[in-house]
Amino acid sequence: MSSCNNSACLNEARRVAIFGGTHGNEMSGVTLVNLWVKNSAEIQRKGVETKPFITNPKAVEKCTRYVDTDLNRAFTPENLSAPGGDNLPYEVQRAQEINRIFGPKESPDAYDVIFDLHNTTSNMGCTLILESSNDHFNLQMMHYIKKAIAPASCLVLLNEHPLLKYSTSRSVAKHPVGLEVGPQPQGVLRSNIFEAMRVILKHALDFIELFNEGMEFPPCTVEAFRVLERIDYPRDANGNIIAMVHPNLQDCDWEPLNPGDPMFQTFDGKTIHYHGSGTVYPTFINEAAYYEKQQAFVTTRREALVASAIRKV
Ligand SMILES: CC(=O)N[C@@H](CC(=O)O)C(=O)O
Numbered sequence: 001m002s003s004c005n006n007s008a009c010l011n012e013a014r015r016v017a018i019f020g021g022t023h024g025n026e027m028s029g030v031t032l033v034n035l036w037v038k039n040s041a042e043i044q045r046k047g048v049e050t051k052p053f054i055t056n057p058k059a060v061e062k063c064t065r066y067v068d069t070d071l072n073r074a075f076t077p078e079n080l081s082a083p084g085g086d087n088l089p090y091e092v093q094r095a096q097e098i099n100r101i102f103g104p105k106e107s108p109d110a111y112d113v114i115f116d117l118h119n120t121t122s123n124m125g126c127t128l129i130l131e132s133s134n135d136h137f138n139l140q141m142m143h144y145i146k147k148a149i150a151p152a153s154c155l156v157l158l159n160e161h162p163l164l165k166y167s168t169s170r171s172v173a174k175h176p177v178g179l180e181v182g183p184q185p186q187g188v189l190r191s192n193i194f195e196a197m198r199v200i201l202k203h204a205l206d207f208i209e210l211f212n213e214g215m216e217f218p219p220c221t222v223e224a225f226r227v228l229e230r231i232d233y234p235r236d237a238n239g240n241i242i243a244m245v246h247p248n249l250q251d252c253d254w255e256p257l258n259p260g261d262p263m264f265q266t267f268d269g270k271t272i273h274y275h276g277s278g279t280v281y282p283t284f285i286n287e288a289a290y291y292e293k294q295q296a297f298v299t300t301r302r303e304a305l306v307a308s309a310i311r312k313v
Pocket residue numbers: 023072118119120121129168178180287289
């Protein structure tokens with residue numbers, strides 16, 4: 001009998017979902033999931049049930065981020081337990097339905113893994129979004145994906161910030177995985193971005209199959225970028241934006257930003273510099289969807305996260 005002495009023993013990841021259209025104008029996820037709803041052969045693996053699912057069909061139809069409110073902020077305990085039925089905002093109703101089908105969030109009945117497919121207008125490349133540095137299953141999966149796609153790269157963004165973390169659609173699963181690929185404009189499909197997303201999903205599902213077959217994954221470290229701070233655009237007293245992302249920073253996601261480096265450029269050509277205390281790694285630089293969220297970019301810090309060995313029970 002083999003034992004679990006040296007590894008964290010986890011249950012099989014039998015129920016997996018792939019969400020597209022959480023934002024209805026992010027076309028790679030919408031298109032891939034629609035494709036897989038028609039024919040799911042590509043996403044099936046031995047011992048795994050994978051369900052492709054369009055999370056915000058009304059927003060997809062209108063090709064807009066959302067109809068009433070951002071679905072990827074809607075999975076709060078208050079929303080998920082709100083009475084009101086048909087009178088609730090559309091996305092709150094949808095969050096409740098999704099929580100019924102794939103959750104309930106934080107319960108033993110919840111889906112094991114949910115991949116939520118997003119596109120960004122930022123020059124971020126492939127980014128896996130992790131919600132907890134203690135999720136050793138996800139850390140091992142991300143390590144596997146990074147190795148599998150090398151020399152192409154895929155970075156890990158860790159968002160467990162007490163104030164900046166939000167209640168995502170994928171958060172109903174035991175192991176939530178965000179996949180953010182860019183740059184791609186809203187409402188547009190680019191073949192390179194589409195293919196990059198598809199390849200990451202392939203390796204992610206391969207990992208789950210291997211895990212369920214009993215493969216042991218030894219301890220490892222995963223480089224991650226931890227969300228530190230939201231930086232807003234400079235504004236006037238009326239709240240209007242008075243500067244743009246500086247050309248030296250535009251498209252430079254994941255590159256070091258040092259104190260004194262140019263950050264914004266005002267409409268009359270003045271440079272505004274970064275005045276933080278040390279080097280940070282900006283990302284989501286000039287994301288179109290974040291103007292409404294008063295966010296020009298987020299700063300991150302590089303960290304090595306430690307993943308324990310894992311194997312299935
Ligand atoms: C551009 C975009 O939509 N990004 C996602 C990131 C995430 O899924 O955590 C969002 O703000 O919901």
